[in-house]
Amino acid sequence: EVQLVDSGGGLVQPGRSLRLSCAASGFNFDDYAMHWVRQAPGRGLEWVSGIRWNSGIIGYADSVKGRFTISRDNAKNSLYLQMNSLRPEDTAFYYCARDHGPGGLTWFDPWGQGTLVTVSS
Amino acid sequence: SYELTQPPSVSVSPGQTARITCSGDALPKHTAYWYQQQPGQAPVLVIYQDTERPSGIPERFSGSSSGATVTLTISGVQAEDEADYYCQSVDNSGSVIFGGGTKLTVL
Numbered sequence: 001e002v003q004l005v006d007s008g009g010g011l012v013q014p015g016r017s018l019r020l021s022c023a024a025s026g027f028n029f030d031d032y033a034m035h036w037v038r039q040a041p042g043r044g045l046e047w048v049s050g051i052r053w054n055s056g057i058i059g060y061a062d063s064v065k066g067r068f069t070i071s072r073d074n075a076k077n078s079l080y081l082q083m084n085s086l087r088p089e090d091t092a093f094y095y096c097a098r099d100h101g102p103g104g105l106t107w108f109d110p111w112g113q114g115t116l117v118t119v120s121s
Numbered sequence: 122s123y124e125l126t127q128p129p130s131v132s133v134s135p136g137q138t139a140r141i142t143c144s145g146d147a148l149p150k151h152t153a154y155w156y157q158q159q160p161g162q163a164p165v166l167v168i169y170q171d172t173e174r175p176s177g178i179p180e181r182f183s184g185s186s187s188g189a190t191v192t193l194t195i196s197g198v199q200a201e202d203e204a205d206y207y208c209q210s211v212d213n214s215g216s217v218i219f220g221g222g223t224k225l226t227v228l
Contacts, residue, residue, distance in 0.1 A: 035217065037164075045156075045164065045207050047217035059216050095163055105211045107154040109166040109175065 002026040002110055004096050009115030012086055022079040022096030022112055030074040033058065033104035036081045037111075038092040048094070049081065053102035064090075086119045093117075123147040123212035125220035132226040139195040141223045143208030146189060151211045153191040155184060158205045158222075167206075168193060195225070203227045 008020040022034070035058075036048040049070040050058030060068060069082040079096050093116050097108035125145040133139045143153060152171050156164035166175050168184035171191055181196045195202055208220040 037217075037219075044222040045158075045209075045219040047219060050217065059214075061216070100169070105215065105217065107166055107169040107209070108156075108164075109169075111163040111165070113163055 002098075004098065004110060004112035006094065006096050006112035006115040009094065009117045011118045011120065013121050014087060014119055016086055017082070017084045018086060018117060020081040020083065020094055020096075020115060020117070024077045024079065024098070027098075029072075029077040031102055033099035033102055034072060034079045035097045035099060035104070035108060036070060036079075036094060037097055037108070038090075038094045038117075039114075040089075040092040043092075046092075050099070050104050051079070052104050058104040083117070086117075088119050091117060091119050123214075123218055125153075125208050125210060125218055127206075127208060127220040127223045129221070130224045130226065132228055133198050134228045135200060136197055139198050139202070139225055141193045141195075141206050141225065142190055143192070143220045144190045145210065145218075145220075147210050147212045147218065148186070148189045148191055150213070153184075153186065154209045155191075155193045156207045156209065157202075158207065160204075164207065198225075198227055200227050 005023045033052045035050040049060045051070045067085045071080045093114040095114045096112040100106035155168035157167045158164040171186040172184045183194045207222045
């Protein structure tokens with residue numbers, strides 16, 4: 001079964017850092033680009049960042065550029081999001097999602113279950 | 122920057138047809154995808170490449186495209202179809218963009 005499991009969320013103070021992880025199973029992880037998408041409570045979906053199969057960066061949303069870093073470890077079938085200088089507006093559910101292809105920028109299927117990040121003092 | 126515009130809400134009675142539109146300047150050049158999100162759950166892909174339906178998605182879900190507008194059509198709406206629906210595409214700078222989402226209410 002193709003599965004993505006998000007983890008690493010929690011309560012963090014403004015200005016601090018957090019690292020999210022996404023564990024993939026059931027498919028050849030290094031054949032696919034991967035993405036992070038977030039959703040503030042009660043709001044819509046916002047693409048955060050994407051990374052190609054070979055760790056080439058697809059891009060970052062303007063709202064996180066310079067603060068967040070996406071990475072992957074194909075040997076560990078894992079995707080990461082390092083989040084620095086966190087702000088209250090970064091509070092959201094964070095989902096990892098598999099792109100259809102290795103280069104990215106197609107459709108996302110499947111998605112992880114999401115992990116909640118709350119930025120508050 | 123490019124945006125995708127969806128109606129905030131659509132309401133239909135069971136058995137009727139629901140149509141959810143998504144408009145944006147990027148759409149004539151880039152294909153669109155649709156996701157269904159039930160409350161408290163992760164999004165699920167229901168349409169890809171404007172009109173294609175993934176395996177496991179009921180036939181009542183279909184997609185169409187015309188110029189700068191794509192449409193998700195749900196024929197014979199059922200109570201279980203009540204959810205939020207999002208369109209997605211790519212803008213000309215190579216960034217992923219989502220529509221604001223449409224809440225489908227089954228009356």
